């Protein structure tokens with residue numbers, strides 16, 4: 044599925060959070076969204092997911108304005124994992140994950156075995172199968188993050204929007220998550236802070252103070268000059284002999 | 298292993314369905330039998346057969362009158378109120394994601410009282426507007442006022458949500474209830490005669506005496522409609538677990554669904570309050586207890602809460618009739634005596650888990 048942002052602009056009380064974002068996400072690609080804190084990554088993801096309506100411009104999902112589609116149709120195509128979403132309700136992990144089936148169920152259509160299978164597979168995909176019956180409140184931060192991802196996978200979306208999904212994850216699960224999304228036949232848009240991880244994306248989009256300053260292949264976007272400009276850091280980009288991807292090392296810019 | 302565990306969720310409480318009518322029947326039977334004079338269950342069954350099935354058993358006419366015109370109608374009304382208020386609690390708690398949300402604590406009942414009194418005493422609407430629709434306007438007004446106040450007081454869930462999450466809703470509810478109760482008292486003082494005022498004050502406490510079949514004609518369908526609406530939107534209620542944004546990304550048309558559910562809550566509360574006054578704590582205690590029993594899945598929580606609410610109020614009504622000999626307490630006193638300590642318990646538990 045193709046997702047297009049066309050001149051997307053968003054403001055709150057006269058303050059621009061995003062301005063004139065033009066972005067095309069191609070089917071099957073992994074697009075990394077990077078930028079300093081407060082640059083508008085989460086805001087852009089919410090707009091792309093249709094949770095907020097752009098004040099100017101449009102978001103097109105397969106050529107159709109997302110704000111004109113029903114929430115249900117959007118949810119069948121696209122799943123979002125937000126930065127922080129939690130609950131006080133006494134629910135089990137599998138119950139939280141089965142919420143992902145909501146867009147496929149209707150008041151008169153019961154829960155089917157097929158749904159149970161999808162939920163179980165989603166739990167296993169994020170390595171949470173053994174925690175299916177645990178209470179949500181007893182989960183660690185990283186386990187919650189993975190449960191949210193499982194919930195999104197249970198939606199069987201063709202587009203997956205992830206807002207800093209590696210937050211709280213230990214290094215093993217960070218790598219496992221990247222491996223997982225690399226092998227999923229999905230379009231993934233992922234907001235990230237770890238620029239070394241960002242290098243593994245197909246393309247990167249760099250946001251700075253609500254503007255899109257660069258889009259392209261990782262090595263084109265992450266140049267030393269640009270990193271100094273947007274993040275205020277000095278970067279050494281190292282090419283190791285046996286590694287396909289370069290490695291970046293950072294120092295405070297003076 | 299996961300597949301098995303997940304599957305449990307799908308089947309389950311179908312086998313228990315037969316229990317609901319049995320329990321309801323038992324409760325109504327008890328409600329008709331117990332009181333100042335105890336009447337044998339056989340007599341009640343005979344009266345019911347005479348009335349409903351056209352049988353011709355010989356029964357004492359006074360007993361028949363007490364059972365049919367007085368106790369049974371009253372128990373049916375108690376059942377409807379209990380079910381309706383419990384459902385209102387379930388919906389508010391899900392939408393506001395707050396275990397303390399309840400039509401009484403949030404001032405919705407107080408608003409409904411004000412609306413009803415405006416129509417009944419001050420004569421607003423010039424006889425065209427019914428008591429219930431006056432109460433409905435009051436209930437919706439109170440809900441809007443209280444949520445706006447709570448939102449402005451900073452309890453908002455932030456980001457695209459105007460729904461307050463924290464304890465501010467209770468503080469705002471206190472402010473709202475006080476305001477509406479004061480308004481009600483003011484209207485009564487200004488417009489009602491002394492005798493009218495006495496009756497109204499008794500009614501405001503939540504009172505089932507004086508309920509006749511006429512009153513149930515609106516209450517029964519309202520409770521049933523409330524139940525159907527909640528069952529229809531059970532998955533949407535589940536989807537609000539992680540907040541309104543999460544519900545939206547799960548495909549729920551948040552504005553529409555929230556509007557429908559809140560309108561239903563206001564309608565149910567208004568109809569019940571306009572007949573029997575503001576009965577407190579049902580919407581708080583019942584869903585809470587039921588959640589411990591069947592979990593927070595709304596496919597179960599909704600029907601079981603409705604049933605438990607009905608049973609709870611029928612029982613509370615029986616207690617209110619026999620606890621002080623020769624006197625009938627307002628039922629609101631009984632529910633508050635049970636509800637207030639439960640409220641305190643929930644508060645304490647909340648404090649410990651944080």
Ligand SMILES: Nc1ncnc2c1ncn2[C@@H]1O[C@H](COP(=O)(O)OP(=O)(O)OP(=O)(O)O)[C@@H](O)[C@H]1O
Nearest residue numbers: 055060078079080081082083084085086087126456
């Ligand atoms: N409702 C709001 N009202 C005012 N300002 C807002 C609102 N929502 C977001 N902002 C501001 O918009 C800017 C962009 O926020 P956003 O959450 O999109 O940043 P981000 O790139 O995701 O940051 P982070 O890396 O910290 O997650 C921030 O400066 C934030 O304070």
Ligand SMILES: [Mg+2]
Nearest residue numbers: 084085126206
């Ligand atoms: Mg963010």
